[in-house]
Amino acid sequence: MGFYDANPGxxxxxxxxxxxxxxxxxxxLKPKYVICPTNNGTHIVGVWTGLRDAGVKPVMVAATAExxxxxxxxxxxxxxxxxxxxxxxxxSSGFAVDVSDAEIEKALKLLVxxxxxxxxxxxxxxxxxxxxxxxxxxxVVCCTITGLGLKFPRILKLVx
Numbered sequence: 001m002g003f004y005d006a007n008p009g010x011x012x013x014x015x016x017x018x019x020x021x022x023x024x025x026x027x028x029l030k031p032k033y034v035i036c037p038t039n040n041g042t043h044i045v046g047v048w049t050g051l052r053d054a055g056v057k058p059v060m061v062a063a064t065a066e067x068x069x070x071x072x073x074x075x076x077x078x079x080x081x082x083x084x085x086x087x088x089x090x091x092s093s094g095f096a097v098d099v100s101d102a103e104i105e106k107a108l109k110l111l112v113x114x115x116x117x118x119x120x121x122x123x124x125x126x127x128x129x130x131x132x133x134x135x136x137x138x139x140v141v142c143c144t145i146t147g148l149g150l151k152f153p154r155i156l157k158l159v160x
Contacts, residue, residue, distance in 0.1 A: 006066040008040035009080035018046020019053065019142065026054035029091040031142040033133055038062035039074040041081030041088070043146060048088040058142075060094035063129035069081065070101045072157055073147070105130035108149070108159045120147030121155050 005011060025034065025047070034051065036044040041062070048060050062085070064077040077096075079085055091093060107127035111117040126143035135141065149155060 002035040007080070008042045009082070010075040011042075014042045015046040015049060015081075015084070019050035019102050020083070022047040022050020022052075023143050024050075026051050028058055029140055029142055031058045033061055033135075033139065033141045034058045035061040035063050035097075035129050035133070035143045036076050036143065037071075037122045037125045037144065037146055038064050039076065039122070040078050040087075041085030043144070045081050045084045045088050047093050047144060048092060052091070057092060060088055060091065060092040061126075061129055061133060062094065062096040063125040064096050064098050065101070065104065065122070065125055066098050068101050068104065068121075070158075071104050071125055073120065073122040074125060097129040097132040099125050099128040099132070103131070105158050108155070111145070112159045117145060118149040118156070119145050120149050121152060123147045 036047055038044050044060055044062050065074050066077045067072045068075045104121055104124050107124040108119060108121060111119045111124060125145040
């Protein structure tokens with residue numbers, strides 16, 4: 001009996017799935033920057049693939065949290081998509097930004113209080129990364145928010 005390995009780094013179907021997010025962003029915005037929460041790289045690689053294939057080439061920013069106690073799903077920055085992640089950042093003139101727990105918590109609170117979005121802490125890293133980006137007036141930025149925070153009750157205490 002065989003098995004199907006759907007793990008990051010080996011399952012290209014995950015990248016194809018995330019490319020649809022990039023295609024949707026491209027159809028609605030022409031952002032200068034797209035910021036994605038990043039651990040293994042599957043999400044940002046897929047989003048870039050969809051954007052690039054649609055002819056939109058923003059600077060891709062990998063929002064990471066190498067040392068975190070709140071953003072479990074991006075803790076450590078494992079880079080399982082290694083080469084694809086490097087290519088994405090290189091092709092888009094992109095870069096990685098390491099955000100702190102304090103920045104993530106501030107972003108979580110902002111999302112809840114201003115937008116009514118209860119985000120997963122790791123996905124709030126994309127918003128937390130904004131202050132590290134050299135923005136100019138008029139720049140269009142897209143931050144992907146990838147997960148629901150309701151599955152993290154200990155974190156909800158921080159923001160509600």
